[in-house]
Amino acid sequence: MKAMQRIIIMFCLCLPLGLFAQSVDGTWTSQVPDGQGGTMAIKVTMDNGTYSVDIGGDGVIDINGKYEMADGKMTIQDTGGSQACNGKGVYMITINGNSLKMSRVSDECEGRGGPEGVMMFTKS
Numbered sequence: 467m468k469a470m471q472r473i474i475i476m477f478c479l480c481l482p483l484g485l486f487a488q489s490v491d492g493t494w495t496s497q498v499p500d501g502q503g504g505t506m507a508i509k510v511t512m513d514n515g516t517y518s519v520d521i522g523g524d525g526v527i528d529i530n531g532k533y534e535m536a537d538g539k540m541t542i543q544d545t546g547g548s549q550a551c552n553g554k555g556v557y558m559i560t561i562n563g564n565s566l567k568m569s570r571v572s573d574e575c576e577g578r579g580g581p582e583g584v585m586m587f588t589k590s
Contacts, residue, residue: 488561490533490540494587498580510587517542521549535559539571551575557585564589 490512497505507523512533519529529547533540540559544550553574560567570583579585 490535490559490561490566493590494566495590496585496587508587509590519547519549540568544575551578555579 491514492512494510494512496508496510498508500506506521509520509523511518511520515532515534517529517531517533518527519531520526521528527547528549529544530550531542531544531546533542538559540557542555542557544552551574555573555575555578556571557568557573557579558571560569566587566589568579568585568587570579573579573583
């Protein structure tokens with residue numbers, strides 16, 4: 467019985483480490499509808515609480531911002547760029563291997579996250 471208790475305690479102690487082992491930091495890409503029946507590339511680079519977004523994959527940074535993580539949620543705030551929005555957004559984050567899913571909880575910026583409120587990215 468004590469062996470089982472030890473296993474359960476170790477599992478409970480290690481579980482939080484596994485939940486936070488995957489970081490959002492890195493470069494993530496996606497294809498989104500372009501409004502003309504095609505798609506366009508989006509490249510997001512996140513690093514230590516900041517992000518940059520290249521819309522269209524042309525190498526030009528269109529949005530800079532900052533993010534905070536808490537309780538599986540990411541709060542984002544654009545800080546500059548030609549396509550920046552002044553509002554804050556809150557998204558639930560799910561990372562599964564090389565996939566990042568951002569599901570809108572709330573966002574003051576209309577259109578961010580698309581009509582479904584879900585953004586899917588692949589780690590580059």
